[in-house]
Amino acid sequence: xxxxxxxxxxxxxxxxxxxxxxxxxxxxxxxxxxxxxxxxxxxxxxxxxxxxxxxxxxxxxxxxxxxxxxxxxxxxxxxxxxxxxxxxxxxxxxxxxxxxxxxxxxxxxxxxxxxxxxxxxxxxxxxxxxxxxxxxxxxxxxxxxxxxxxxxxxxxxxxxxxxxxxxxxxxxxxxxxxxxxxxxxxxxxxxxxxxxxxxxxxxxxxxxxxxxxxxxxxxxxxxxxxxxxxxxxxxxxxxxxxxxxxxxxxxxxxxxxx
Amino acid sequence: xxxxxxxxxxxxxxxxxxxxxxxxxxxxxxxxxxxxxxxxxxxxxxxxxxxxxxxxxxxxxxxxxxxxxxxxxxxxxxxxxxxxxxxxxxxxxxxxxxxxxxxxxxxxxxxxxxxxxxxxxxxxxxxxxxxxxxxxxxxxxxxxxxxxxxxxxxxxxxxxxxxxxxxxxxxxxxxxxxxxxxxxxxxxxxxxxxxxxxxxxxxxxxxxxxxxxxxxxxxxxxxxxxxxxxxxxxxxxxxxxxxxxxxxxxxxxxxxxxxxxxxxxxxxxxxxxxxxxxxxxxxxxxxxxxxxxxxxxxxxxxxxxxxxxxxxxxxxxxxxxxxxxxxxxxxxxxxxxxxxxxxxxxxxxxxxxxxxxxxxxxxxxxxxxxxxxxxxxxxxxxxxxxxxxxxxxxxxxxxxxxxxxxxxxxxxxxxxxxxxxxxxxxxxxxxxxxxxxxxxxxxxxxxxxxxxxxxxxxx
Numbered sequence: 001x002x003x004x005x006x007x008x009x010x011x012x013x014x015x016x017x018x019x020x021x022x023x024x025x026x027x028x029x030x031x032x033x034x035x036x037x038x039x040x041x042x043x044x045x046x047x048x049x050x051x052x053x054x055x056x057x058x059x060x061x062x063x064x065x066x067x068x069x070x071x072x073x074x075x076x077x078x079x080x081x082x083x084x085x086x087x088x089x090x091x092x093x094x095x096x097x098x099x100x101x102x103x104x105x106x107x108x109x110x111x112x113x114x115x116x117x118x119x120x121x122x123x124x125x126x127x128x129x130x131x132x133x134x135x136x137x138x139x140x141x142x143x144x145x146x147x148x149x150x151x152x153x154x155x156x157x158x159x160x161x162x163x164x165x166x167x168x169x170x171x172x173x174x175x176x177x178x179x180x181x182x183x184x185x186x187x188x189x190x191x192x193x194x195x196x197x198x199x200x201x202x203x204x205x206x207x208x209x210x211x212x213x214x215x216x217x218x219x220x221x222x223x224x225x226x227x228x229x230x231x232x233x234x235x236x237x238x239x240x241x242x243x244x245x246x247x248x249x250x251x252x253x254x255x256x257x258x
Numbered sequence: 259x260x261x262x263x264x265x266x267x268x269x270x271x272x273x274x275x276x277x278x279x280x281x282x283x284x285x286x287x288x289x290x291x292x293x294x295x296x297x298x299x300x301x302x303x304x305x306x307x308x309x310x311x312x313x314x315x316x317x318x319x320x321x322x323x324x325x326x327x328x329x330x331x332x333x334x335x336x337x338x339x340x341x342x343x344x345x346x347x348x349x350x351x352x353x354x355x356x357x358x359x360x361x362x363x364x365x366x367x368x369x370x371x372x373x374x375x376x377x378x379x380x381x382x383x384x385x386x387x388x389x390x391x392x393x394x395x396x397x398x399x400x401x402x403x404x405x406x407x408x409x410x411x412x413x414x415x416x417x418x419x420x421x422x423x424x425x426x427x428x429x430x431x432x433x434x435x436x437x438x439x440x441x442x443x444x445x446x447x448x449x450x451x452x453x454x455x456x457x458x459x460x461x462x463x464x465x466x467x468x469x470x471x472x473x474x475x476x477x478x479x480x481x482x483x484x485x486x487x488x489x490x491x492x493x494x495x496x497x498x499x500x501x502x503x504x505x506x507x508x509x510x511x512x513x514x515x516x517x518x519x520x521x522x523x524x525x526x527x528x529x530x531x532x533x534x535x536x537x538x539x540x541x542x543x544x545x546x547x548x549x550x551x552x553x554x555x556x557x558x559x560x561x562x563x564x565x566x567x568x569x570x571x572x573x574x575x576x577x578x579x580x581x582x583x584x585x586x587x588x589x590x591x592x593x594x595x596x597x598x599x600x601x602x603x604x605x606x607x608x609x610x611x612x613x614x615x616x617x618x619x620x621x622x623x624x625x626x627x628x629x630x631x632x633x634x635x636x637x638x639x640x641x642x643x644x645x646x647x648x649x650x651x652x653x654x655x656x657x658x659x660x661x662x663x664x665x666x667x668x669x670x671x672x673x674x675x676x677x678x679x680x681x682x683x684x685x686x687x688x689x690x691x692x693x694x695x696x697x698x699x700x701x702x703x704x705x706x707x708x709x710x711x712x713x714x715x716x717x
Contacts, residue, residue: 001623001633018709020663024676027708034713046713049666057656059618061640065660072664101634104556151619179284183574187617191699192691193652194575194615196265199698201574201617230699 002093002155008119009083010131013043017077017086019222020052026222029243033087033124035258036248040132049076053091055098060189063102070099074117084120085127087245088221089153092123097155123153125220125244129161136168137248139255144175145247146214148205148228150221151183158220162244166218169251177212179204186227202231210237217241261651264575264615267583275412279404279580282411286571289517290625297509297519311510312629314503315495315562319553322464322497323544329467330542333529338543340491343373346545350375350456350489351382353541359384359453363445363481365471366390367458368406368565369491369545372587372600375456386456387448389477391441398425404581406588407515407567412580445477455485455537459492460564461507462542465500468528469542472511472521479525488527488537494544495561507564510627515566548600557635560595562628569622569632575615584612591622595635603646610648613639654691674707 014037022030037044054069073095077084086092096118103114128134145166149159166172185191185201206228209217217239219225225241232239252258298304327337340346354362362384364370376397379386388397392410395418396403403409410418419432428440457478459469469490471478482488498504512518527533530540552561570576570590581589586597586609594612601608613636622632643650662669685700687693 001620001631022709023673024706025702025704027705027712030709031712034716046710046717048670048710051663051666051669054663056654057660058637059640060654060656061613061637061644062656062660063641063644065656068660069663072666076666098637101637151617151621154620154624181621183617183619183621185574185617187619189654190614190617192654192695193650194262194265194268195694195697196269197575197578197615198617200268200578202698226702227699230701233700234698 002097002152004092004096004121004156005119008096008122008131009081011082012041012132013080013082014041014045014127015077015080015082015084016044016046017050017053017084017091018046019086019088019091021222021226022087023051025226026243029087029222029245032243032249033085033245036128036245036252037085039252039258040128040134045080045082047076047079051076053086053094054102055091055094056188058094058098058102059187066102067106070095070102070114074113077117077120081120083122083127083131085122085124087124087243088223089123089150089156089158090221090223092121092126093152093155095121123156123158123220125161125165126156126158129164130157134165137165137251138168138170139251139253139257140170141247141251141254142171143215144173144213146175146177146209146212146217148184148209148217148219148224149181150219150224153220162218162220165244165248169247170255172247172251175212175214178208184224184228186224188223191227199231202227203235206232206235206237206239210239215240216247218244218247220244262611262614263585264579264583264611268579271579271583274414275580276578278414279411280577282408283571283577286515286517286567287625290514290568290571293513293517293519297513307506307510308627308629310506311564311627312562314498314506315628317499319494319497322499323494325499326462326464326467326497329465330462330529331467333467333532335467335529335540335542338541340543340545340547342547346373346491346543346547347375347378349543350491351379351384353487353489354379354384354454357453357487359487361448361451362386362454362456363448363452363485364388364393365455365457365473365478365481366393366409367456367491368403368587369458369493370456371403372547373491373545387445389445389448389481390473390475391438394441394445395421398422398427402582402587404589405567405570406565406581406592412582445480449480450484452481452485454487454489455481456489456491457481459490459496459542460511461504462492462497463501463504464497466528468526470504471525471527472508472523473525474516474518474522476523478523482527482533482536484535485537486539488530488540489543490527490541491543491545493549493561494546495549511564511566514564514568514625514627548602551602552599555599556638557595557599559630560592560599560635562630563592563596564628566627568625568627572621572625574617574619574621584615585609586612591616591632591636595632595639598639598643606643606646607648610643610650613643614650614653652691652694670707670710673710676704676706680704
């Protein structure tokens with residue numbers, strides 16, 4: 001599921017897609033991601049016209065609104081044909097997989113454009129390891145880290161890439177916790193439409209993670225972390241959530257290689 | 259307040275039941291992984307098998323059906339076709355009535371649940387008894403299955419023992435082994451007086467003209483021992499080309515369902531009298547009940563389902579709410595796609611909320627033995643319901659958002675303003691979508707536009 005096309009474009013000049021969540025809340029995650037990309041890629045551009053991937057409407061079944069936003073996104077990145085790197089497995093999956101469902105009844109030419117666009121989209125960790133061939137982040141970060149693999153990374157090599165890069169950091173130890181592969185219940189609008197179920201899923205996740213007593217909770221998505229931290233705070237549980245890019249950058253800074 | 263029925267169900271569900279469902283579901287998921295890995299330690303082998311199962315079910319349905327009918331008939335089976343649940347029920351009653359039969363034993367079948375057969379037969383004076391232990395437990399209390407493989411997943415042994423006492427099956431005894439023995443004693447008498455056995459079919463082999471029943475309790479064989487007539491009812495999607503392909507399915511079915519390498523019994527019924535003491539007469543009823551409509555739609559993949567329950571075992575929502583929350587025969591990820599389809603386009607509103615009961619985590623698709631792209635189907639169903647203008651509780655309108663997200667200048671101007679909201683008592687909001695969200699969560703500090711500012715400076 002959420003499997004990207006096999007023949008994605010691997011170039012080392014890239015566009016960065018910040019996602020609406022980083023645009024509105026998690027600037028620190030986006031800034032770290034750009035700094036890391038600048039370290040490993042040749043060139044990083046940030047097209048100013050970008051907004052959102054269209055996922056909120058799509059997941060709600062409002063495909064018409066989703067198509068409008070996806071069309072806008074495709075246009076916003078049309079000034080070159082470089083890979084588009086997204087610090088979110090979920091937004092990436094929207095653009096390399098789900099977009100094709102949104103446009104499944106559209107004219108052939110538009111379907112082809114969507115298909116072509118899907119070849120350019122990568123989740124951040126997946127891109128570093130599987131397009132650029134980054135083998136290690138290096139640096140230092142002394143912490144026990146609980147890693148939350150976001151559901152939309154299932155079809156990509158994001159989980160293994162994230163793990164590979166984290167374990168390359170000196171002093172970073174990954175701790176296991178119960179039901180690691182279970183969804184935290186965010187699901188975007190799902191958390192609004194099904195508040196009870198979503199909260200119970202979130203609480204189970206947060207308690208399982210906290211029981212492992214991690215110093216940091218790491219994920220490739222800010223959305224899962226937003227949800228988990230929000231739940232934890234309400235429960236009075238300390239939840240030091242960080243996007244993978246932030247951990248990478250801090251490790252490099254600590255190691256004097258940033 | 260949530261007005262979503264499944265959400266409400268979750269809120270009101272007995273915590274003990276919730277825990278039992280969760281433990282049993284996780285147990286089956288873990289068992290599935292373990293047995294598949296034991297059987298196929300080579301990387302990609304189990305995956306390949308799942309792909310095969312998907313491909314086999316993509317064969318020509320019409321051709322399969324034609325072959326199956328011919329082979330079944332040449333084996334002495336009477337083949338009937340039922341357009342819908344009502345016709346299937348009447349057909350079955352007619353067969354029973356013509357034989358002046360009074361006692362029916364049932365072999366667990368979700369298709370008979372789908373057509374709500376038991377109540378109908380009992381109302382018409384036919385003593386109809388489920389012989390699968392889980393099905394018997396729920397039948398005596400007038401319940402419906404809460405899981406397609408483990409129908410009594412929501413029940414605890416103490417209240418099962420109480421039910422057995424109440425319905426005169428045995429004195430109170432909550433030792434699980436004794437519960438089984440008491441059911442066995444009770445059922446033994448039913449087998450001996452049975453006139454007709456009604457079963458489903460896990461598979462129908464087109465070439466061989468046989469049906470395959472996978473069971474764990476031997477109840478199918480007992481049911482057939484004294485009955486003179488066997489009626490098997492199956493959706494036409496249960497037909498596979500031949501016993502050669504069956505190997506693929508049998509290698510996946512029990513492992514995916516209960517984490518067993520194989521069910522304890524696998525019966526091949528190849529026409530009447532094909533085994534010693536087996537019924538002298540056999541009917542196979544192929545049920546449509548919306549299936550041909552589904553076959554011609556973009557949801558046809560759902561017909562590849564082999565009813566193993568792996569998707570619901572793995573589903574984080576099912577694990578919290580149990581099968582009864584879904585108000586239909588088929589719960590979980592399978593049900594939220596299939597129930598609206600079976601209900602038909604004229605009854606979309608009946609189950610319009612179901613496809614929303616999914617966080618789109620995709621775990622179900624990872625375990626489905628037929629590789630059905632369940633989350634994609636869930637999304638297509640949401641689209642279908644939206645386009646039919648069927649309202650869903652708590653839904654959010656995205657028209658304004660879409661306008662904003664396609665107006666980059668406006669977007670850039672407004673995003674930094676979200677910081678102003680940090681001065682508002684956001685976490686005190688109690689109503690609307692925000693209120694629902696903030697009831698059990700807090701919001702982080704809003705920092706709109708900071709990234710863009712940074713990039714401009716450092717670009």
